Amino acid sequence: MTQPRAIDATAEDPAAVSAFEARIANGESIEPKDWMPERYRKQLIRMMSQHAHSEIVGMLPEGNWITRAPSLRRKVGLIAKVQDEGGHGLYIYCGVETLGVDRSEVVAQLLDGRAKYSSIFNYPTLSWADMGVIGWLVDGAAIVNQTVLAKASYGPYARAMIRICKEENFHKRQGYEIVATLAAGTPAQKAMVQDAVNRFWWPSLMMFGPSDTDSPNSAELMRWRVKRRTNDELRQRFVNLTVPQAAAVGLTLPDPALRYDAATENWEFGEIDWSEFHQVVKGNGPCNRERLETRRAAERDGAWVREAAMAHAEKQRAKDRSAAA
Amino acid sequence: MVPLPTAPVNALFEYLQRLGDDRLILGHRMSEWCGHGPILEEDIATANVALDLIGQATMLLRLAGEVEGKGRDEDALAYWREAVEFRNCLLVEQPNGDFGHTVVRQFLFDVHAVLLLDGLTRSTHDGLAGIAAKSLKEAKYHVRHSGDWMLKLGDGTDESHRRVQRSLDDLWRFTPELFVTDAIDREMISAGIAPDPAVLQEQWQTIVRDVIERATLQHPGEAAPPASARGARQGAHSEHLGHLLAEMQIVARSHPGATW
Ligand SMILES: [Fe+2]
Numbered sequence: 001m002t003q004p005r006a007i008d009a010t011a012e013d014p015a016a017v018s019a020f021e022a023r024i025a026n027g028e029s030i031e032p033k034d035w036m037p038e039r040y041r042k043q044l045i046r047m048m049s050q051h052a053h054s055e056i057v058g059m060l061p062e063g064n065w066i067t068r069a070p071s072l073r074r075k076v077g078l079i080a081k082v083q084d085e086g087g088h089g090l091y092i093y094c095g096v097e098t099l100g101v102d103r104s105e106v107v108a109q110l111l112d113g114r115a116k117y118s119s120i121f122n123y124p125t126l127s128w129a130d131m132g133v134i135g136w137l138v139d140g141a142a143i144v145n146q147t148v149l150a151k152a153s154y155g156p157y158a159r160a161m162i163r164i165c166k167e168e169n170f171h172k173r174q175g176y177e178i179v180a181t182l183a184a185g186t187p188a189q190k191a192m193v194q195d196a197v198n199r200f201w202w203p204s205l206m207m208f209g210p211s212d213t214d215s216p217n218s219a220e221l222m223r224w225r226v227k228r229r230t231n232d233e234l235r236q237r238f239v240n241l242t243v244p245q246a247a248a249v250g251l252t253l254p255d256p257a258l259r260y261d262a263a264t265e266n267w268e269f270g271e272i273d274w275s276e277f278h279q280v281v282k283g284n285g286p287c288n289r290e291r292l293e294t295r296r297a298a299e300r301d302g303a304w305v306r307e308a309a310m311a312h313a314e315k316q317r318a319k320d321r322s323a324a325a
Numbered sequence: 326m327v328p329l330p331t332a333p334v335n336a337l338f339e340y341l342q343r344l345g346d347d348r349l350i351l352g353h354r355m356s357e358w359c360g361h362g363p364i365l366e367e368d369i370a371t372a373n374v375a376l377d378l379i380g381q382a383t384m385l386l387r388l389a390g391e392v393e394g395k396g397r398d399e400d401a402l403a404y405w406r407e408a409v410e411f412r413n414c415l416l417v418e419q420p421n422g423d424f425g426h427t428v429v430r431q432f433l434f435d436v437h438a439v440l441l442l443d444g445l446t447r448s449t450h451d452g453l454a455g456i457a458a459k460s461l462k463e464a465k466y467h468v469r470h471s472g473d474w475m476l477k478l479g480d481g482t483d484e485s486h487r488r489v490q491r492s493l494d495d496l497w498r499f500t501p502e503l504f505v506t507d508a509i510d511r512e513m514i515s516a517g518i519a520p521d522p523a524v525l526q527e528q529w530q531t532i533v534r535d536v537i538e539r540a541t542l543q544h545p546g547e548a549a550p551p552a553s554a555r556g557a558r559q560g561a562h563s564e565h566l567g568h569l570l571a572e573m574q575i576v577a578r579s580h581p582g583a584t585w
């Protein structure tokens with residue numbers, strides 16, 4: 001976690017800061033070459049790299065079922081989805097680089113455990129139905145988050161979100177279609193998908209982060225329009241969208257407190273187990289170690305390949321130079 | 326020795342399974358890399374190759390099922406045949422090994438695929454010619470990609486050179502099988518459905534030798550021909566295929582009759 005710096009934004013040139021904040025209030029988009037407060041830059045690097053890491057680590061739980069997909073169509077659909085997530089990661093890492101930090105630097109922070117990624121990916125995928133439920137709930141929650149991020153004040157991030165959201169919508173449709181197929185399938189398939197929903201429902205709600213009363217970064221991020229809605233607002237929006245979708249395919253959600261409030265037009269839900277959330281964020285989730293170790297192994301096993309590619313490129317440059325001479 | 330099958334077989338059905346299974350099994354192997362590649366860009370490229378190959382396999386196995394005429398579709402063939410019923414060559418079922426091993430396997434296969442698919446675009450079988458035309462575009466991209474990596478790894482560092490040379494030496498023994506001509510092939514050739522593997526072999530040797538040289542690798546020399554007339558194309562696979570299929574087929578086979 002990035003520590004708040006000792007100097008705050010007001011320690012910078014006050015005229016520049018207020019001009020910057022006026023631009024934001026005006027709804028202008030901030031571009032890489034524009035002046036920005038150091039705290040703004042830091043917050044964006046933190047948020048965007050966490051987001052990129054989530055895309056990359058998020059390839060693993062679903063990648064776990066590629067080799068077992070039960071039909072060729074599903075296999076192709078799943079590979080394409082996991083590949084898309086890799087593309088999202090790459091795209092957002094490029095966005096982070098516009099803020100003057102190297103991809104290798106932020107990746108190193110992921111691998112040594114300093115950087116966070118979405119806690120949802122620290123849960124194991126135990127059945128094929130998880131491939132449907134993750135697309136439906138996890139990509140669904142990501143869409144709710146990213147739709148508002150598409151209006152974020154930092155131009156490269158907002159544009160990345162617009163592009164990525166289109167693909168996330170496709171992932172969600174594909175996931176929901178798997179869920180609907182299983183829910184209408186054999187008794188074993190229906191049991192499999194209900195079990196997956198039971199396991200992923202609460203972790204999906206936790207994807208929106210801590211409650212507003214307990215969210216250290218939110219106020220500043222809202223003022224700078226890095227965030228546009230609070231965690232609790234987005235969580236509620238997700239629940240309202242999802243409850244009818246579950247009912248439509250005859251699945252239940254594992255929350256006895258879930259009930260519709262006609263006055264607020266919200267689906268009220270039960271208390272989230274925040275101790276579980278904090279445990280998983282701290283690194284004590286069911287798969288934290290496995291996920292990081294898998295990423296580290298890929299980095300380690302790929303080192304000789306990256307070195308070879310660099311050495312080869314250097315040899316080519318030397319050849320070109322001597323040919324030109 | 327197991328006698329060669331004497332019962333009449335549908336040669337075209339057999340041939341289409343060979344084409345389809347090569348691509349299904351190699352596509353599956355490539356998909357094992359997803360999320361574990363040496364570079365993020367390569368994760369994405371490897372997934373692309375897997376997608377293309379499994380897409381080609383889907384079209385070919387669907388056509389095979391139609392030709393067989395027993396109501397089997399591509400999933401029935403992919404998920405419900407036993408290892409001995411698969412018709413892919415040995416090369417594609419070999420485990421991934423390190424990234425260099427995967428690259429060598431891919432390259433040896435890709436050169437063959439481009440030549441074969443090019444011939445198949447002129448097939449007298451319209452359906453197959455159409456699939457070949459679409460697949461050829463993909464295969465040309467694949468061979469550029471794997472050929473590029475042959476050069477980078479062969480002429481990269483000492484370590485990469487050593488690793489990729491070892492993989493080339495190891496996998497080379499599976500290449501003669503790509504050019505074996507049996508009764509099925511002869512029937513395909515005489516019907517104008519498929520090109521003669523022997524003709525492809527010469528071009529394959531030339532292209533592969535050129536890349537090996539440019540990659541500063543040592544050509545492994547002439548590989549021994551397959552020991553038995555009954556090879557992987559007749560169902561005599563390596564032990565690796567059974568494990569691959571056990572994983573690939575587990576969910577489908579746990580739920581007979583289910584749709585996904
Ligand atoms: Fe994504």
Ligand SMILES: [Fe+2]
Nearest residue numbers: 085139168171
């Ligand atoms: Fe997604």
